Amino acid sequence: MILHGYWRSGAAYRVRIGLNLKGVDYDQRGVDLRTGAQASDAFLALNPQGLVPALEVDGGVLTQSPAILEWLEEAHPTPPLLPVDHVGRAHVRAMAAVIGCDIHPLNNLRVGKGLRQTFGADQAAVDAWAARWILPGFEALERMVGVHGAGWCFGTAPTLADCYLIPQIYSARRFNVPMDAFPRLLAIDAAAAVHPAFVAARPDNQPDAD
Numbered sequence: 001m002i003l004h005g006y007w008r009s010g011a012a013y014r015v016r017i018g019l020n021l022k023g024v025d026y027d028q029r030g031v032d033l034r035t036g037a038q039a040s041d042a043f044l045a046l047n048p049q050g051l052v053p054a055l056e057v058d059g060g061v062l063t064q065s066p067a068i069l070e071w072l073e074e075a076h077p078t079p080p081l082l083p084v085d086h087v088g089r090a091h092v093r094a095m096a097a098v099i100g101c102d103i104h105p106l107n108n109l110r111v112g113k114g115l116r117q118t119f120g121a122d123q124a125a126v127d128a129w130a131a132r133w134i135l136p137g138f139e140a141l142e143r144m145v146g147v148h149g150a151g152w153c154f155g156t157a158p159t160l161a162d163c164y165l166i167p168q169i170y171s172a173r174r175f176n177v178p179m180d181a182f183p184r185l186l187a188i189d190a191a192a193a194v195h196p197a198f199v200a201a202r203p204d205n206q207p208d209a210d
Helices: 010-022 041-046 065-075 086-102 109-119 123-148 160-174 183-192 196-201
Strands: 002-005 027-030 054-057 060-063
Touching: 002 010, 010 065, 010 160, 010 196, 041 054, 060 065, 065 086, 065 160, 086 123, 086 160, 109 123, 123 160, 123 183, 160 183
Parallel strands: 002 027
Antiparallel strands: 002 054, 054 060
């Protein structure tokens, strides 16, 4: 199994967490998004969309982190990253979607580059743009965790929602987004900071990190 990703990519980060929580062995291949490596012929042969992550497995290639994580849950069901009951599973998927659909796509590298190149945004403007989407999403997640969490986003063990949350908190700090209003999310981040699966997945611990 080979994971093609970029050390600071939030989407690749969440897949690393999932693989680590499942105890699945994998190799990594760095794709430096800053240099345009994702547009090379070799990478486009793996993922025609030219995005990370891409996971080589069972003679094929899986793309898009939500699909990869759902495949992981089905192919390696233990330990589970989704609750047993259908309603609980829907709640976890909703938390993940708050980040994966409504926050992360609006503050990834491509969007930041577009803001700079098309609109002449400086770093302060990019930070403000990111905060515009991160803060309301985190406000919703803080309330959702208050209802469903017990140490993690949902219940007492990490789920898919935590795979999404921790990379987004990392991103929020990169964009200087204030986090004081989210004590429940910060408590989950503190738990992840000492959990081996999350520690091993941290961007700075990746082989292609600066």
